[in-house]
Amino acid sequence: MIIIYNLSGLLIGLLGIVVGFLVFAVSGWLSAGLLVLGMIWMALGRGKLNAESGLKTPAPSLFFIPLFALAIPILLLAILAVSADVQRSKKVLDPRSALLDQDEKTLNRTKLTGDSDLALAAYDALKPVALDDKMHVFAVVKDQRTLVLAKIPSLKEIDKSARASMVKALVTALETQEAVKDLPLYLGIKGRFAYGVVHTPAGTTIDSTVSPDPLLGFYGPPVPARPTVR
Numbered sequence: 739m740i741i742i743y744n745l746s747g748l749l750i751g752l753l754g755i756v757v758g759f760l761v762f763a764v765s766g767w768l769s770a771g772l773l774v775l776g777m778i779w780m781a782l783g784r785g786k787l788n789a790e791s792g793l794k795t796p797a798p799s800l801f802f803i804p805l806f807a808l809a810i811p812i813l814l815l816a817i818l819a820v821s822a823d824v825q826r827s828k829k830v831l832d833p834r835s836a837l838l839d840q841d842e843k844t845l846n847r848t849k850l851t852g853d854s855d856l857a858l859a860a861y862d863a864l865k866p867v868a869l870d871d872k873m874h875v876f877a878v879v880k881d882q883r884t885l886v887l888a889k890i891p892s893l894k895e896i897d898k899s900a901r902a903s904m905v906k907a908l909v910t911a912l913e914t915q916e917a918v919k920d921l922p923l924y925l926g927i928k929g930r931f932a933y934g935v936v937h938t939p940a941g942t943t944i945d946s947t948v949s950p951d952p953l954l955g956f957y958g959p960p961v962p963a964r965p966t967v968r
Contacts, residue, residue: 747798754778767823772816779809834957845876852878863911885956893929924956
């Protein structure tokens with residue numbers, strides 16, 4: 739029934755899917771493929787005015803839903819996919835992002851990971867403010883730099899002043915650790931999904947969502963981009 743009575747919808751639908759997939763395959767950006775798909779369905783998925791009768795023909799549809807209506811959620815998904823595409827692109831361009839991802843995976847495994855003594859000291863410093871028994875802490879020292887990552891599921895309930903207190907408490911606690919007291923500190927505190935605190939030798943950023951990019955400095959300087967071969 740759908741094929742017989744909505745042949746135009748089927749053809750336009752397939753056209754959008756094929757072209758969108760080709761754009762995704764060539765660019766590697768899911769958002770670009772979804773955008774093209776949505777634009778094709780939006781542009782071609784509307785009813786047209788019949789010049790002879792003056793009446794508007796039914797819009798091409800799939801499963802009895804007009805294509806231009808189906809295009810709306812597709813375009814919204816394209817907007818959401820942009821962020822993921824940008825982050826994935828950064829990881830490809832900067833291998834340090836993969837190292838941070840690996841340390842974040844280690845952070846998620848158990849309550850204390852990495853350097854156990856350092857992680858415990860950081861945990862004890864953060865706990866009085868965090869008040870979250872599900873907090874995880876990862877700590878490591880490498881190349882004369884210190885990295886502390888903390889995951890606090892209830893971070894969104896902690897205001898900015900309390901988060902600043904956590905940073906101060908942690909810095910103070912690490913000053914008592916002989917092995918790291920004079921080393922530059924890279925600190926990232928995240929909630930369930932996003933960072934809300936990032937502290938590096940360059941400064942501290944506290945907000946509802948904070949980019950973890952400054953933490954990449956722990957892994958060393960950026961790798962120079964390879965020159966394009968012509």
